[in-house]
Amino acid sequence: MWLGVASSIATTGLSHRDNGICVIDDRAMRFAISEERVSRKKHDCNADLSLASWIKEASRDPKTLASYGVSSCSDEPWSEKRVPANLAGVPVHFAPSHHYSHALSAFHFSPFESALVLVMDAGGNTIADHTRMDWWTSHREQTSLWLARAGNLALLERLHFQPLAIGFGEWYRAITYFLGWQSHTLSGNTMALSAFGDPSRIYSESLFDVCAASPKQFPNDPRNPCGLVDNLLMAVGRKDISRRLPGAEIESQHEDLAAYCQWSLEETVLRYVGDATRRYTVDRLCLSGGVAQNCVLNAKVATALGPQNVYISPIAGDVGQCVGNALHARACDDPGGMERIQDIMPFWGITYSGNDIREAIRVSEVNARLFDLADLARKAATNLADGRIIALFEGRSEFGPRALGHRSVLCDPHNVDTVSRVKRKVKCRDDFMPLAPAISMGLADELRMSVPVSETMVYAPRLPDAIIGEFGVTAHIDRTARLQAVGPHSQLGAILAAFETLTGRRVLVNTSFNPRGAPIVESPADAIQTFRNLDIDALIMDAYWITR
DSSP states (O other): OEEEEEOSBOTTSOBOOOOEEEEEOSSOEEEEEEHHHHHOOTTOOOOHHHHHHHHHHHTOOGGGSSEEEEEOSSSOTTOOOOOOGGGTTSOEEEOSOHHHHHHHHHHHTSSOSEEEEEEEOSOOOBSSOOOSSOGGGSOBOSEEEEEEETTEEEEEEEESOSTTOOOHHHHHHHHHHHTTOOSGGGHHHHHHHHTTSOGGGTOSSOHHHHHHHSGGGSOOOTTOHHHHHHHHHHHTTOTTOOOOOTTSOOOHHHHHHHHHHHHHHHHHHHHHHHHHHHHTTOOOEEEESGGGGOHHHHHHHHHHHOGGGEEEOTTOSGGGHHHHHHHHHHHHHOTTOOOOOOOOSOBOSOOOOHHHHHHHHHHHTOEEEEOOHHHHHHHHHHHHHTTOOEEEEOSSOBSSSOOOSSEEEEEOTTOHHHHHHIIIIISOOOTTSOOOEEEEHHHHHHHTTTSOOOSSSOOOOBOOTTTGGGGGGGSOTTSBOOOEEEOSSSHHHHHHHHHHHHHSOOEEEEEESSOTTSOOOOSHHHHHHHHHHTTOSEEEETTEEEEO
8 A cells, every 4th residue: 555645844844734645555545534634723734643544444554555655845846855753664755746746646537548737826846956935936836737648747848937936826825815815725715706896897918918028027925915916906007906904895896806816817727728738739638736626717628628628636736735645656666557546536534433423423412313314315305495404424524625415514505595594604604605506417417518517516617598597596696606416326416316306406505514714524523513513403424313
């Protein structure tokens, strides 16, 4: 078996974010979990508890591993990295670079024999010798294009790699800060807000073109993201737009700026993708890196190239590094053994037994009734149709940022009052932020005739006029929705089927099971505690119907 992990701290002393571990063998993915799920600390950069959870799960000593792979961010490529102390004595392979790990994990899970792999984020490794904390003053990874063929990766080109250059992720981060959200992890707020604005009211050219025309006018300094946006607005003649303070009212100028940011990203990436596929005569593309979590952009790329020619990694963010690193370690030990693992549904977390669930119920003193699964689905459908909110806990947890039905909160998208309860009292999110729809496979098949659809929520296409009415309030103001196609062989699929039988509707709201600022729940105890603390009417935990 091979393990992958990312370094929690760079050799420069910079702390990273979003760590975890992954374990594979020569045939399959065996285990993967992010540290935050077990530590309950959002964006935890460590890996001690996630490694301990695998040791307990597999009853294995780490020394039985063949080897492990490790990468980091802001260090030099191929350089030695800080490694976990509890893996001492296990052979280690240092991944070539942060972007290499992203590219390898994306291509490996794709259905393609060969493809271009585009990695876009706010920054990976430095490219030259650099040991200071101001890593952005060195040549570094921000946007890279790879050719993948038969498990091998070749770097074709880099963009935004010069010292002080600003790539896709850095610009999106800067504008997110300017709009009052003080973290790059809240870039989804900027994407959602963009639907309300008009980019043409800011400027007619992409901000990336503006920056490329006068790069010295926009030196990157991640310590002052709002100053960078001030420079941009002055350059395009919109210095009248003021920064939004955290928690302040959102004005139309902020909506327009968010729209300009999103439009600039889409316009520039689509242009680059079209040019790259023509130059290299490869029509298949994989996307990874943090920017590949922009599901609106993803849908437009898939529409331009054809959904059958595009694969978006569902673990595109930094927590997915560990998967690429495990694959790298396996390739180093067995260069001829790169058998593909094509399991796109990443339910790779901890296994919880019936005893674990019963003990969590006993200790918490909630009301719990055991049902036949078919009866449980019908009960859930009836309660959802009556305007209730239900949390769903099934099996092993999803690996990655999306709740795909194993750790989810459900409600009826046509009940406006219930959706409002979810936004205000469960998720505590701004009203302009949309909720995602889980849809039946029948509806997904109809949609696939005109828009890209996935089972892992990587696309938010514009919904066709003829079918948009089915989506209720999950359709955003620009008529987009982050779709999740749900198969029949899951509790969520059974609930959707029962809900369709009862109401004739094929869509439910599916949002992650966690309070604001906390990781998605992991264990039965986490689920019951979170259920009791939030305004949720019932919790389904495997075959149990739980109420207060």
